[in-house]
Structure formats: C-alpha cells, structure tokens
Amino acid sequence: GxxxxxxxxxxxxxxxxxxxINCTYTATGYPSLFWYVQYPGEGLQLLLKATKAxxxxxxxxxxxxxxxxxxxxxxxxxxxxxxxxxxxFCALSDQYKLSFGAGTTVTVRA
Amino acid sequence: DxxxxxxxxxxxxxxxxxxxxxxxxxxEHNRLYWYRQTLGQGPEFxxxxxxxxxxxxxxxxxxxxxxxxxxxxxxxxxxxxTEQGDSAMYLCASSGGGYxxxxxxxxxxxxxx
Numbered sequence: 588g589x590x591x592x593x594x595x596x597x598x599x600x601x602x603x604x605x606x607x608i609n610c611t612y613t614a615t616g617y618p619s620l621f622w623y624v625q626y627p628g629e630g631l632q633l634l635l636k637a638t639k640a641x642x643x644x645x646x647x648x649x650x651x652x653x654x655x656x657x658x659x660x661x662x663x664x665x666x667x668x669x670x671x672x673x674x675x676f677c678a679l680s681d682q683y684k685l686s687f688g689a690g691t692t693v694t695v696r697a
Numbered sequence: 698d699x700x701x702x703x704x705x706x707x708x709x710x711x712x713x714x715x716x717x718x719x720x721x722x723x724x725e726h727n728r729l730y731w732y733r734q735t736l737g738q739g740p741e742f743x744x745x746x747x748x749x750x751x752x753x754x755x756x757x758x759x760x761x762x763x764x765x766x767x768x769x770x771x772x773x774x775x776x777x778x779t780e781q782g783d784s785a786m787y788l789c790a791s792s793g794g795g796y797x798x799x800x801x802x803x804x805x806x807x808x809x810x
Contacts, residue, residue, distance in 0.1 A: 591739075619797050630803035631740070631788065638797060676739050683728060683792070684753070685799060687739030 589614045593677045593688035600667055600695050608662040608691045610651075610677035618679040620644075620653050620660040625674045625690075634662075634675070667695045699723060701802035703789050709808045710779055717775045718805045722791030729772050730799060731764055732788040733757065740788055746772060779809045 594609040612620065622634040622644070635644030640655035649664045660677060672695045677688040702721040710716050722729050727748050732740035743762070744754045748769035758764075761779075766772040776783055786806050790799035 621798060623801075631790075631801040633798045633800070636798055678739070680797065680799075684730065684742045684745055685732075685740070685790075686742070689737065689739050 589618065589679055589681055589686045591677050591679055591686055591688040593675075594691055595689070597692040597694060600693065602669060602695055602697055603666045604695075606662075606664045606667045606671070606693065608675055608677070608693070610660045610662065610688060612658050612660065612677075612679050614658075614679055614681065616681050618681050620651070621678045621680065621685070622649070622651055622660070622662050623676045623678060623687075625676065627673070631676070667693075669695045669697050671695050701789055701791055701800055703787075703802035703805050705805055706803065707806045707808075709810060712781060712809055713778055715775065715777045716779060716807065717773055718787055718789075718807075720772045720774070720789030720802060722771070722789070723793075723800055726791035726793035726800075727769065728792045728799075729766055730790045730792075731772070731774050732790065734786040734788055734804070735784075743774075776807075779807075781809045783807060784809045 590613045619638045621636045623631045624634045635646040637644040637653035643652045651662045674690045676690045678685045704719045729746045731743040734740040744764050746766040761777045764774045786804040788804045790801045792799040
C-alpha cells in the first residue's frame with residue numbers, strides 16, 4: 588500500500604540556519620503530497636501541498652517540490668526562526684485518505 | 698471559529714468502559730475522516746465518510762469501534778470495552794468544497810487506566 592518515509596529526528600538548529608527534512612513515498616498511483624505541521628499544544632495544520640509532478644508548494648518560507656523521478660517531497664527553509672519549532676509530517680493522498688510519515692521534531696534555538 | 702471542532706479534548710476512562718467522541722466538521726465539507734495518533738507516530742487512518750455514508754474502514758478499526766455520521770453533519774466515534782492499547786489521540790478531519798486537503802481538529806486525547 589501507499590506509504591511515506593521521512594527523516595528521523597529530533598533535529599535541533601540555531602536560528603537562521605537552513606532546514607531540510609527528507610521525505611520519500613511509495614504509491615501505486617499519482618498521489619497528492621502534503622506537509623503538515625503540529626505546533627506545541629495545537630492541532631495539525633496544512634503547511635503546503637503539491638498535486639502533480641514538478642509542482643512546488645510553498646508557505647511561510649517553506650518549500651517542497653514534488654519529484655516523481657526520485658519519489659521525494661523534501662521540505663526546506665532557508666532561515667528558520669524559533670517559532671518554527673514544531674513536529675513536521677509528510678503525507679500523501681491518493682483520492683481521499685492521508686498516509687502520514689512518523690513525523691520529525693524540529694527545535695530551533697535562539 | 699469555523700474550523701473542525703472535537704469534544705471532549707481530553708478523556709480519562711477506566712478499562713472496560715465505553716467512550717464516545719464527537720466531531721463537528723467545517724460546515725460545507727462533505728468528507729469526514731477519523732485518524733488515530735500514538736506518541737511518536739504519525740496519524741493513522743481509521744475511517745471515512747462521504748456525507749452520511751461510511752465508505753471505508755481501516756483494519757485498525759476493530760469491532761469495538763463504531764463511527765456514525767447521521768444526516769451527513771457531525772460524527773461520533775464510539776469505543777466499547779476500552780483497553781489500555783486504545784490510549785491515543787483521536788483526530789477528526791474534514792475536506793470538501795473543491796479543496797483536496799483535509800483540515801484537522803485539535804483531537805481528543807484518550808487515556809485508559
């Protein structure tokens with residue numbers, strides 16, 4: 588079945604550092620890909636999405652590109668802030684339900 | 698606030714008791730989902746409704762679990778004869794209105810003691 592594998596954490600960074608979280612997927616069809624974020628004490632929020640190959644999703648300085656040839660959807664941010672500390676989940680959707688990775692905890696230190 | 702609402706936010710119950718959770722989706726969304734999330738893991742799909750019809754159930758959903766969505770509006774998830782392994786965060790999400798992404802509620806944290 589469909590599955591997502593993402594980089595294990597935790598990841599600890601200093602403010603203004605570059606962040607990358609690797610995500611690869613296995614799917615039989617042509618899924619949509621998502622990054623969700625869970626800030627401390629809050630629910631899951633959609634961070635960005637891409638619905639077809641070569642699409643780039645972006646939001647709040649984060650970017651991810653749907654790479655069909657490498658079945659990847661890596662998340663990147665050029666300069667992180669303390670407020671980016673959260674758990675990040677990569678996910679795919681074939682038609683409706685989501686399959687999530689295990690999540691990567693990111694802590695940004697001032 | 699027009700987001701997905703879940704109640705209660707926290708529930709502590711004794712093993713063997715029944716519990717029921719409620720989810721109110723975003724009003725124009727016709728799809729509703731239940732997921733379960735345990736510590737250190739991503740959410741796992743449990744079941745899915747389109748309007749009032751339950752279209753898919755995961756094998757994770759044992760016969761002690763039942764979900765309903767009467768009239769295609771709010772949904773309830775009931776767990777009968779709870780076990781300690783049922784302790785988890787239960788998440789509800791909804792989608793629709795032309796959007797592919799799902800919007801999540803804040804979840805109900807169940808602790809079975």
